[in-house]
Amino acid sequence: MPRADRERQMMSVAEQVFAERGYVAASMDEIAERVGVSKPMLYEYFGSKEGLLVACIRQARAELLRVTSQAAVDSGNPEDMLRNGLIAYFQFIKDHSRSWALLCSEAAVVGPSAAEEIEAVRQQQTDLISGTMALYVPQPPLDLTSAAEVIVGGCERLALWCQRHPETSPADAAELVMQLIWFGMRSLLTEQPSPGQG
Amino acid sequence: MPRADRERQMMSVAEQVFAERGYVAASMDEIAERVGVSKPMLYEYFGSKEGLLVACIRQARAELLRVTSQAAVDSGNPEDMLRNGLIAYFQFIKDHSRSWALLCSEAAVVGPSAAEEIEAVRQQQTDLISGTMALYVPQPPLDLTSAAEVIVGGCERLALWCQRHPETSPADAAELVMQLIWFGMRSLLTEQPSPGQG
DNA sequence: GCCCGTAGCTTACCATCAGTAGGTTACTTG
DNA sequence: CAAGTAACCTACTGATGGTAAGCTACGGGC
Numbered sequence: 001m002p003r004a005d006r007e008r009q010m011m012s013v014a015e016q017v018f019a020e021r022g023y024v025a026a027s028m029d030e031i032a033e034r035v036g037v038s039k040p041m042l043y044e045y046f047g048s049k050e051g052l053l054v055a056c057i058r059q060a061r062a063e064l065l066r067v068t069s070q071a072a073v074d075s076g077n078p079e080d081m082l083r084n085g086l087i088a089y090f091q092f093i094k095d096h097s098r099s100w101a102l103l104c105s106e107a108a109v110v111g112p113s114a115a116e117e118i119e120a121v122r123q124q125q126t127d128l129i130s131g132t133m134a135l136y137v138p139q140p141p142l143d144l145t146s147a148a149e150v151i152v153g154g155c156e157r158l159a160l161w162c163q164r165h166p167e168t169s170p171a172d173a174a175e176l177v178m179q180l181i182w183f184g185m186r187s188l189l190t191e192q193p194s195p196g197q198g
Numbered sequence: 199m200p201r202a203d204r205e206r207q208m209m210s211v212a213e214q215v216f217a218e219r220g221y222v223a224a225s226m227d228e229i230a231e232r233v234g235v236s237k238p239m240l241y242e243y244f245g246s247k248e249g250l251l252v253a254c255i256r257q258a259r260a261e262l263l264r265v266t267s268q269a270a271v272d273s274g275n276p277e278d279m280l281r282n283g284l285i286a287y288f289q290f291i292k293d294h295s296r297s298w299a300l301l302c303s304e305a306a307v308v309g310p311s312a313a314e315e316i317e318a319v320r321q322q323q324t325d326l327i328s329g330t331m332a333l334y335v336p337q338p339p340l341d342l343t344s345a346a347e348v349i350v351g352g353c354e355r356l357a358l359w360c361q362r363h364p365e366t367s368p369a370d371a372a373e374l375v376m377q378l379i380w381f382g383m384r385s386l387l388t389e390q391p392s393p394g395q396g
Numbered sequence: 397g398c399c400c401g402t403a404g405c406t407t408a409c410c411a412t413c414a415g416t417a418g419g420t421t422a423c424t425t426g
Numbered sequence: 427c428a429a430g431t432a433a434c435c436t437a438c439t440g441a442t443g444g445t446a447a448g449c450t451a452c453g454g455g456c
Contacts, residue, residue: 029441048444153352157348227414238436404452408447412444
């Protein structure tokens, strides 16, 4: 089997085993066995266990960027950009739920390069959000980078929460985030679910 | 040395080693050596490597609950409760920065019980926030539990961001979160940094 | 036909580290 | 002093990440 095909197959199996057992409990021997190949092949192609994880994350990252930025580009105003981007994000995680949670929450433990890779996922989303917002807020009264950081972190948690509450759709999750960070919590207290005076 | 003292000493050293090396790279042999004791003692008192990590997290969790709930109790209205609670939270993480980031981001990888423990930290903060808000919003138009989840996740990320930007004080971080989730991003677009008409 | 380089792959091994069995020291209690 | 127990140790096992060395098959040049 040619290298490229074998690599794809290995990453597919690895993603599955990592999701099933968790990174620490997953063994390279088991991954190799399920692929139907010997362990040194994994090391030949990915260097290390961490390298294999990094490859899995990187693939997911490219896909995530693709769907979210496409959703933003297809929208006309900043509010819709944020909303549609959020929907695409929650949809992506729903589609990859079996592996995303593990990949996301476990990468930090592994080592520098995997931690960097998962940070890159967040950085990618942070840049996308703050970059888009910057187009519409020339002189922001607060740092859009750190604001985007809060949004990304909040969405990450909410996505995990949604997995425990499957009745919540990606659109529901996106609306909740919009309500919170777009309109603000103050509107709840002033009994104005949909305030009209800013 | 009596057991209770030795346990405290072990947890202190473990927190340090986990923070330095990361959970996976930290070895029980090294922790034992730094404590000046043999490895079986660690297992006698904590059962497993994961058990040792869980003990560290649990201790930090109790302390976090103490400082944040105290800050909320000392405040008069929901806005100040949220703000002062946030300040206490960011201050706590700043004080424990060397270990908090690692403890927090690595627990999930370890296994069920450590993951549960770190989830309990978030649950604790989520309950504190949603419980407090519920007192002031009898019939919320959105689920306060999931809203609190977003806030907790956002703060977690922002806390890590603040570690890379030490010029940001706990009060600054708290204000940023307040601006975002209390007043909403829409106010940025309408050029009203400090809106007064709700 | 034959040599040779290389890609894909294997067996058999090493080192490290979580976890354990069993024993020793020393202090307390009767 | 005997007995029990808490604190502690040495020395081991098993699993697993990672590696060394070599095997097989294929393709191109002579």
